[in-house]
Amino acid sequence: MTVTAPAGYAAIVTAAGRGTRAGPGDPKQWREIAGRPVLDRALAAFAGFPRVVLVVHPDDMGAAISRYAGPVTIVTGGDTRSDSVRAGLEALEGQASHVLIHDGARPLVGDDVISGVIDALQAGSAAAAPALPVSDALWRANGKRVAGAAPRDDLYRAQTPQGFRLDAILAAHRAHPEGAADDVELAQRAGHPVDITPGSEDNLKITWPADFARAERILGGRMDIRLGNGYDVHAFGPGDHIWLCGVQIPHDAGLVGHSDADVGMHALTDAIYGALAMGDIGRHFPPSDPQWKGADSRIFLEHAANLAREQGFRFGNADVTLICEAPKIGPHAGAMQDRLAAIMGLEGGRISVKATTSERLGFTGRREGIASIATVTLIKD
Ligand code: CTP
Numbered sequence: 001m002t003v004t005a006p007a008g009y010a011a012i013v014t015a016a017g018r019g020t021r022a023g024p025g026d027p028k029q030w031r032e033i034a035g036r037p038v039l040d041r042a043l044a045a046f047a048g049f050p051r052v053v054l055v056v057h058p059d060d061m062g063a064a065i066s067r068y069a070g071p072v073t074i075v076t077g078g079d080t081r082s083d084s085v086r087a088g089l090e091a092l093e094g095q096a097s098h099v100l101i102h103d104g105a106r107p108l109v110g111d112d113v114i115s116g117v118i119d120a121l122q123a124g125s126a127a128a129a130p131a132l133p134v135s136d137a138l139w140r141a142n143g144k145r146v147a148g149a150a151p152r153d154d155l156y157r158a159q160t161p162q163g164f165r166l167d168a169i170l171a172a173h174r175a176h177p178e179g180a181a182d183d184v185e186l187a188q189r190a191g192h193p194v195d196i197t198p199g200s201e202d203n204l205k206i207t208w209p210a211d212f213a214r215a216e217r218i219l220g221g222r223m224d225i226r227l228g229n230g231y232d233v234h235a236f237g238p239g240d241h242i243w244l245c246g247v248q249i250p251h252d253a254g255l256v257g258h259s260d261a262d263v264g265m266h267a268l269t270d271a272i273y274g275a276l277a278m279g280d281i282g283r284h285f286p287p288s289d290p291q292w293k294g295a296d297s298r299i300f301l302e303h304a305a306n307l308a309r310e311q312g313f314r315f316g317n318a319d320v321t322l323i324c325e326a327p328k329i330g331p332h333a334g335a336m337q338d339r340l341a342a343i344m345g346l347e348g349g350r351i352s353v354k355a356t357t358s359e360r361l362g363f364t365g366r367r368e369g370i371a372s373i374a375t376v377t378l379i380k381d
């Protein structure tokens with residue numbers, strides 16, 4: 001679930017860095033953790049904000065637009081983190097009362113951390129930011145040798161999102177173009193008191209190569225993975241075409257059913273309801289209800305997919321098997337996959353449609369009808 005921010009709140013997600021410490025490959029915010037880019041996860045945490053500004057490197061503008069344009073305003077950043085934040089703030093001038101500024105490289109920020117910052121601002125703090133007290137002993141070193149112990153009382157490890165009144169932090173950035181390590185430091189320099197709110201060990205900033213594996217381990221502990229299966233059968237009857245997985249196929253018979261009798265789509269829809277433990281098509285679209293007579297089965301699949309999304313799930317993959325002697329499915333399988341993927345909002349390569357005969361055995365073997373089984377995985381993290 002995401003935090004619903006009060007009206008007047010905006011978020012800036014900074015993602016214009018190059019991630020030089022994170023090792024080879026794409027910049028760290030574009031690399032995946034458990035199948036989803038770091039930046040997707042950071043942005044998703046702020047989906048409940050009325051305005052979101054994403055700051056990216058000029059080289060990444062195209063990728064950012066194709067992936068995030070629409071709900072998110074995208075601007076280009078600068079050479080330093082402060083320059084990038086300032087670009088985001090300038091884009092928000094006059095358009096919000098408060099702003100939370102978050103590192104795009106912190107993909108696992110939790111609702112509690114974000115809510116803590118909002119609550120402090122709502123309670124009247126001029127600025128608020130999450131941090132964790134330092135718990136390890138601190139040393140000063142001379143090369144590789146300990147030179148002395150440093151007191152750790154009163155020391156905190158700073159995190160993001162850091163929250164401010166928009167006009168105050170924008171003025172602070174304009175007054176201090178030299179920048180600082182983070183926005184709290186700039187706010188302090190401009191004389192604003194900053195309150196500390198609870199941080200979280202999970203809210204790590206991906207910095208070093210090993211941080212990707214660490215983030216995956218944290219996610220693995222939280223992930224809710226669901227598996228669902230569905231099965232459906234429709235008998236052949238009079239007709240000259242059938243609908244299978246959203247594709248119309250000419251045939252010497254039709255399929256009998258209350259709706260369009262799309263047996264593949266029905267099995268897949270039931271698999272989703274099954275994964276959600278929310279019954280089956282018959283429960284959501286009773287066959288006794290005349291409004292579903294001849295209905296396009298897309299309605300059922302869309303309903304199930306929307307239910308999954310409303311509950312915070314995304315699709316891992318889906319696999320549909322059609323069992324029939326005829327028609328031949330192979331020539332249509334690609335179109336079926338595309339159709340199902342479009343309805344479910346699933347990227348290609350995560351959906352499969354395949355077919356088998358039953359060696360002329362049983363009702364499908366005797367060409368009395370078509371059966372279908374489907375499996376789907378849903379993931380929430
Ligand atoms: N950032 C930015 N613009 C910059 C530098 C950093 O928007 N010129 C962003 C990064 O994309 C990141 C956050 O600020 O989300 C924190 O910075 P950091 O962890 O230092 O990321 P990078 O600068 O990309 O990494 P490195 O310092 O290892 O190169």
Ligand code: MG
Nearest residue numbers: 017018019081
């Ligand atoms: Mg950096």
